[in-house]
């Protein structure tokens with residue numbers, strides 16, 4: 001399900017509006033569009049930034065189509081994203097869900113009849129737990145509860161377990177599941193000709209990693225495989241675009257957390273002790289420790 005740390009305590013609860021000035025290109029090539037900001041990371045590769053959950057949405061434009069990476073939460077947010085995409089390209093879109101969390105998938109219905117790709121477990125988890133996510137988000141965020149009821153939960157219709165190659169007319173993208181991490185269905189999108197990888201919530205900038213559905217013992221190795229892809233620019237699911245050094249440091253923190261959990265568990269200590277040895281804020285560390293202990297105890301579904 002969704003991660004209560006970030007999703008219940010977003011840094012910004014403000015929904016975006018369309019009342020500001022028209023978008024314009026700054027000297028740095030940054031498109032400023034009211035509260036949404038679009039950064040061109042490479043030729044035809046973009047990152048949209050939205051205040052809601054500090055979310056980062058990707059766009060890759062090929063010769064005869066474009067890939068939109070994640071679809072936001074509410075129908076109005078999905079429409080805003082579509083408008084932002086249409087400012088850049090009129091080409092038909094294909095969607096990738098980087099994982100099943102509501103803020104990445106609840107806008108899917110707005111993109112139909114487009115192809116929607118995702119990991120097999122992204123689809124099954126959305127079908128199984130989507131309504132539960134809706135209820136929990138509505139309970140935690142009463143200001144959007146009304147519009148949440150309008151969301152039609154649509155799982156990805158084209159699923160894969162390990163990897164798939166997506167061709168968008170002269171442009172190849174590798175969509176890959178690198179292992180357990182933020183969830184059990186994280187998918188990254190590699191744009192080889194641009195040296196860019198969209199990491200979903202395997203990488204978090206501006207907030208600690210979100211551990212609610214995570215697999216802390218596996219996450220460091222999954223991030224190691226992410227780094228082995230060789231990309232110099234990594235686009236997180238939330239926050240600013242980062243470089244390899246940032247991901248290496250976050251991977252090291254995740255490794256330290258896993259080591260703390262393994263050590264404390266082996267010594268028969270409470271998960272709270274493990275949490276205090278982790279390099280994250282207390283709330284995050286507590287959830288991380290609980291998830292790691294569930295894995296170490298062999299709890300079904302905990303990896």
Ligand SMILES: [Zn+2]
Nearest residue numbers: 003101201210
């Ligand atoms: Zn997530």
